[in-house]
Amino acid sequence: MAIKSIRILCRIEFPSKTFRLWDGAGPCLDADGEVWIGARLNEGLDQIESAMNGEAATLVLSLSGIDQDISDLAYEDLEAGEVIGAKVQLLIQPCDEWDQPVGSPEVRFTGFVDNMPSDDTVSGDQIVSTIMLEVRNRFDLRTLTSGAVLSDVDQRARSAVLNPSTPPDRFAERVPGLADKVIVWPRFS
Template identity: 50%
Template sequence: MPSIRILAQVDLPSGTLRWWDGSGGPFVDGDGNIYRACVLTEDALPQIEAAINGEAATLSLVVSGIDSRTSDNVWEDYQNGNVVGSRFRVMLQKLDQYEQPVGAPKIKFTGKISNLTFVDQTDANGIRSTIQIDISNRFTLLSVTSGAVLSDVDQRARARVSNPTAPDDRFCERIPTLKDKTVRWPNW
């Protein structure tokens, strides 16, 4: 029976890290890229779903079960200040009845790392590294948490960053012209 696999890819200066959500050995995609097994928390799937559907501008994932070599590379990039701003992608890979990849993975969410937190725990089995990754996408620019009203200049600047190929945003300029308009609804 065909299934899907959740893949995550982080492009850091020290190299590209690839993970798949699950346990077991490495997963090799159709292009020969190797994804290491990791465990996402229970609330990760609803967060990923909200991000894919455009309902969330930020995505916060907790990744555990990372091997020590990968954790050390991420820590080194973090210490050098190179992690924030790195590209993070969530992809879905279709699998056939033999758990082999069918086609290329589909990119469902792309963002940039805005924060990274390390938590290491020791137990009888050794050290367990957990990394919390906060990812922002381009829609984060649309949220203003202070409750302030955007000026025309602010609106144009934010529009240029979130959609650089679009024509100049004139939304704030047009709003005052609507005060004399009458809205009739429903219009039978």
């Protein structure tokens, strides 16, 4: 069967409940019988593309038009301190010419919520809830401010704080040894 379109899916695993959202209108049923709720992805589509191509270390995802129950539950979990660290996955669902799912969705980005500001606005007689998800992934441990020098000691300390259950990040352990290296360019005669 030929793939004619794709759906962008977003799964957010809060401690109290898992939310399944898709970039569209109304509910959507997947092959496993799970219901995905329609939401508008207002901001972050370029970041989603980067994340899906494996290039984004952080992701700011704006979800608008979500159900008031989801917004209320997300706010309650945020107040209870259960949102930070929640798992977020972006998936691609291939669809056929009738927009029916073909096969299983493919996970393209996995990260964890760093912050979740929200906003409610009034449009006509309806309240429109918008949730911003500031998501980091494992490569966020290696980010630097502009002009900073990567230090092995600092990187290990940061990884111990952000991910205490794993071994220290050894990404920069060879950096001190590179400080005294001399690079000789080849000479062609």
